[in-house]
Amino acid sequence: MAIYHLSVKIISRSSGRSSTSAAAYRAGVKIHENRTGQTFDYTRKKEVSYRRIFTPPNAPQWMKDREQLWNAIEQSETRKDSQTAKEIIVALPHELSPSQHIILLERFVHTQLTSKGIIADVVIHNKPNNVHAHILLTTREINITNDGFGKKMRDLNSKLQLQEWREQWARHCNRRLSIASSKSRIDHRSLQDQGLDQIPTVHVGANCHAMDKRGITSKRKELNTLIKEKNMSNEKNKQFIASLKLEGETSPIQQEIVQAKKSKHLFLNPTDTKNNKKYRDAIFARTYIPILLEIFASDCKGVDEIETEIGTCFQINLNGGGKIYDYGSQIKIASGTDEEIKVAIKLAVEKGWQGLHLTGSDEFKSQVFLEAVLSGAFRPEQITGYKPSKSDLEVIRDCKPALKIANDTNIIKSYVVEKSDGSGTDGAEAKVQIPRLKF
Incomplete structure (x- = not known):
């Protein structure tokens, strides 16, 4: 955490x-x-x-x-x-x-x-x-x-x-x-200001870590162990008390699920506690959409959470009429316009991706390849799924003469950017390719 x-x-x-x-x-x-x-x-x-x-x-x-x-x-x-x-x-x-x-x-x-x-x-x-x-x-x-x-x-x-x-x-x-699709969050406030009934741990420091390497347990580490055990005990007591509620009363998480259903974020049976993970995903969606709106404020006019054939995604509606579909580890592009490609690459950079794997027509792949390389977002060897043509390499040499093109590609990570209509590739084949990528 x-x-x-x-x-x-x-x-x-x-x-x-x-x-x-x-x-x-x-x-x-x-x-x-x-x-x-x-x-x-x-x-x-x-x-x-x-x-x-x-x-x-x-x-x-x-x-x-x-x-x-x-x-x-x-x-x-x-x-x-x-x-x-x-x-x-x-x-x-x-x-x-x-x-x-x-x-x-x-x-x-x-x-x-x-x-x-x-x-x-x-x-x-x-x-x-x-x-x-x-x-x-x-x-x-x-x-x-x-x-x-x-x-x-x-x-x-x-x-x-x-x-x-x-x-x-x-x-x-x-x-x-x-x-990054992580549920972890941090808070700069003290435990007391957050309203948490927990004992704060003490700072360990480099000296204590050095003592550990020599097989010596520091007093600070011993104190932290006791504090963590005490906090865990308090949490178990709270959970036990919560389990003693009268029959028919709903827990806070169940009440939240009902509220999420009313807010049209998720449609769940409010008594189905097994769906808590889906509920947390819904909460994540509430925070993710405002973040996308902030990042792409000058590029888009809205973000919608939609259901597609391959799952839930966030649809980014661009000012020029284009659409980007964010599936988390996959980005799809509606029609392959310059505006869509630029925003898709910007989204990939914001996600911290270290590479792209392209699917779609050769013309589309060429557009994405040139935009990704010439914008400085990715190096040629970080892009797979497409072998650049001679004309692509000439454009790169003219615009970026200092850039060296490697003969062999050595990709650290790969991700998907593809056209949503599946032009140039079979939709079923694209789904098979995704699990082979290193996420």
């Missing part, structure tokens, strides 16, 4: 730290600090799976270089107790794939940081059972006049700013979890 964690730390000289050493350690790189003449080399660090510097539109190009950026930050600070950087540490939901982690971080950084003039050095540490990200922030405004940094951004230290980051991180995570 996804856990919530967002903490903020300050990189300060008063504690003997520098932004250059912090950046080198987080990113697993080598940085020479001009101010002190020290060199920080952490290139042997193996857990770094992603690193990137995000800058606002008005930032000069040199600020995307990690060594130049943090040396400039150190040069702009003159006090012995200067706060040279701020760090946000977040836990990444294990229900999401690595590519979905990146999309999650990019959306959060863009909306909460770079759009407000903050530069963010983002690094993902892929530790077993502890995938997390470090976001190192600059604390000074960008000064275009002197091609450097200006005054301090004091608002970054406020409690309101921390509360906003915590709330927005939960919102971004839950949106990604919903898009």
